[in-house]
Amino acid sequence: MSALARRGSEYRRLVDLSETLLAGFEQAGYERIDPPMLHDAAHVGLGGQTLLDLTYLMGNGLALRSDFTVPVYLLHAERGRDAGTPRYCYSGPVFRRSGPGNDRPTEYLQLGIEYFGSLRREAADVRIFANILSALHRSGLTGVPVMTGDVGLFHAALDTLDISERIRTRLRGLFWRPEQLRAQIERMQSPVPLPADLTGPDIEAQLRDRHVIQGKRTPAEVAEMLSARATDTLSAEAANTLLAYLDIACPIGEVPERVRAVLGTRLDDVLTRFEDRLRELRHRLGPETATLPFRADFGRRHEYYDGFVFEMTHADQIVAAGGRYDRLAQKVSDADWPAIGGMIRPQILLSALDEVAP
Amino acid sequence: MSALKLGLPSKGRLQQDAIDWFAKADVTVARTGSDREYAGRVTGLDGIELVLLSASEIPRELAAGRIHLGVTGEDLIQEKLADWAAITPKVTHMGFGFADLIIAVPTSWADVTTLRDLDDAAAQFHANHGHRLRIATKYHNLVRGFLSQHGVADFEIVDSQGATEGTIKNQTAEAIADITSSGATLTANHLRILTDGEILKSQATLFAARNAHWSQANRETFATLRERLGLSPDLGPDL
Structure with missing residues (x-):
């Protein structure tokens, strides 16, 4: 099937599939909403560099939506705290800039669900995951490969390490770029000597003496970076622990055991919640869920995610995906609205269905 | 019979260098009218019509196929056309405009x-x-x-x-x-x-437009031009 079915029988099937999926979500208690296609460009960066690079900025302070997470949150926030059932479903096009080496369509459909609420987070994780998975099943796509991860577990693992806040913050921010993360872990283990012409106690003063100072980045920031690199290093022990954590790739049921093998009992609180999620999975979707693949370095490259993440693929194409983004609300409007969402790409789903049952 | 349209920068150093460069192939570009008038003609090789354009518009005109050949910088082509190699095959570097x-x-x-x-x-x-x-x-x-x-x-x-x-x-x-x-x-x-x-x-580069309408006469003119530039007269698979 072509990427966009806009007329004829393919379009009809796409409409029918989308309506069936939405009706299923509505029956499950999700309120159908219609988020705007244009939103405040100030929020685009929340998805991180990858999403920012893909987003069309309209040049008037508005951005054309490149996914639904932020627009749905904004619509939810508009209704205020007494918004009633904070569960939504939606469907519509998203727009993504293509570039050299990127032949993805610049416009395609996403259909998804979002849940805002702090009650029983692990149960909510599983509910969203199960709703997406069963929507795929009901449409006829079964046995779809799944990948799972947990960005919160990475943050917690970092928090157990005996490292400076500077290094912790830097490594946390690099999670989305696995290659750079590993390179930085390597690099941070050795001190970087100060440039030969900048020695002595007051680097900032020397910078001011020798250079014309311009722009918003201050000599104090430059000096801070130089001295931090010269003195603040990552111990080999912390580096190896972190690399061992990132290398974990196993069935999700074995994660607590594997993480304990790397980090001892330091993460027990977090792992107890992970085990709650495993129990919910078993309860809701059966014992075979313990074999779902998990990768410690898997995070879907959308930087608002900070907890459980998942992705379903068909022939290397993402057919559905989602994750928890508890801190997004805080960043956008200083509200405390833990949230998780998931989405399906109906066009990919339709072509997958054509392949499995021609 | 419509002529082969050659797009050159409408002013500046890049234009003069391009004119000098074509002169080496005995293709003489002469500005007509006053210095400020964007018109000119080509002598020394029949069947070429000159189109003077802002260097930054030449990528777009090449992509649309409104000109057959165009002189502009690789920077502008690569910035403005995501799939430039397929749309505007490079004919040759010109050795200026670095x-x-x-x-x-x-x-x-x-x-x-x-x-x-x-x-x-x-x-x-x-x-x-x-x-x-x-x-x-x-x-x-x-x-x-x-x-x-x-x-x-x-x-x-x-x-x-x-x-x-x-x-x-x-x-x-x-x-x-x-x-x-x-x-x-x-x-x-x-x-x-x-x-x-x-x-x-x-650097300044001569590009061809795959989307232009290449008549037999246009192809022959281009093949002659290529020969005079020391290039193979074969237009290659792109055009």
Whole structure:
């Protein structure tokens, strides 16, 4: 099937599939909403560099939506705290800039669900995951490969390490770029000597003496970076622990055991919640869920995610995906609205269905 | 019979260099009317019609196939046409109009000499200032693609169509990506090129338009021109 079915029988099937999926979500208690296609460009960066690079900025302070997470949150926030059932479903096009080496369509459909609420987070994780998975099943796509991860577990693992806040913050921010993360872990283990012409106690003063100072980045920031690199290093022990954590790739049921093998009992609180999620999975979707693949370095490259993440693929194409983004609300409007969402790409789903049952 | 349309820059050094370059192939381009009139004609080879265009519009005209051949910089072609190699095959480099697209930072950034350093500085800047490190450029696509390919994040592109070196002083950007030939303007503005910050080495180039209508006569004219330029008369599989 072509990427966009806009007329004829393919379009009809796409409409029918989308309506069936939405009706299923509505029956499950999700309120159908219609988020705007244009939103405040100030929020685009929340998805991180990858999403920012893909987003069309309209040049008037508005951005054309490149996914639904932020627009749905904004619509939810508009209704205020007494918004009633904070569960939504939606469907519509998203727009993504293509570039050299990127032949993805610049416009395609996403259909998804979002849940805002702090009650029983692990149960909510599983509910969203199960709703997406069963929507795929009901449409006829079964046995779809799944990948799972947990960005919160990475943050917690970092928090157990005996490292400076500077290094912790830097490594946390690099999670989305696995290659750079590993390179930085390597690099941070050795001190970087100060440039030969900048020695002595007051680097900032020397910078001011020798250079014309311009722009918003201050000599104090430059000096801070130089001295931090010269003195603040990552111990080999912390580096190896972190690399061992990132290398974990196993069935999700074995994660607590594997993480304990790397980090001892330091993460027990977090792992107890992970085990709650495993129990919910078993309860809701059966014992075979313990074999779902998990990768410690898997995070879907959308930087608002900070907890459980998942992705379903068909022939290397993402057919559905989602994750928890508890801190997004805080960043956008200083509200405390833990949230998780998931989405399906109906066009990919339709072509997958054509392949499995021609 | 419609002539082969050759697009040349409508003014400046690039135009004069292009005219001199074609003269070596006994294709004489003469401006007609006053200096300010955008018209001219070609002698020495029949069947060529001159179209004078702003250098920055030549990529678009080539892509649309409204001209058959066009002279412009590789920087403009690659910035403006995502799939340029398929749309406007390169005929030949012309040996002038050299310009490098580079990334430069203030000389006072003693901690930033490479792209990896820039990535570190960008993360620090974003955390300290509440917005991403801004890179001023008119080459949005080339810069974004280059930085993404080299694993730099925490930046945003801000548009600058001229006097880009001044944006840092004016605090509308923290770093720049711009064309340089000698580097003198950068030095004068207290800026330094990153050691691995060269995005593209560009020069004036003759491009062909795959989407143009190539009549038999146009093809023959082009084959003759190619021969005179010392190129194989074979137009290749692209046209």
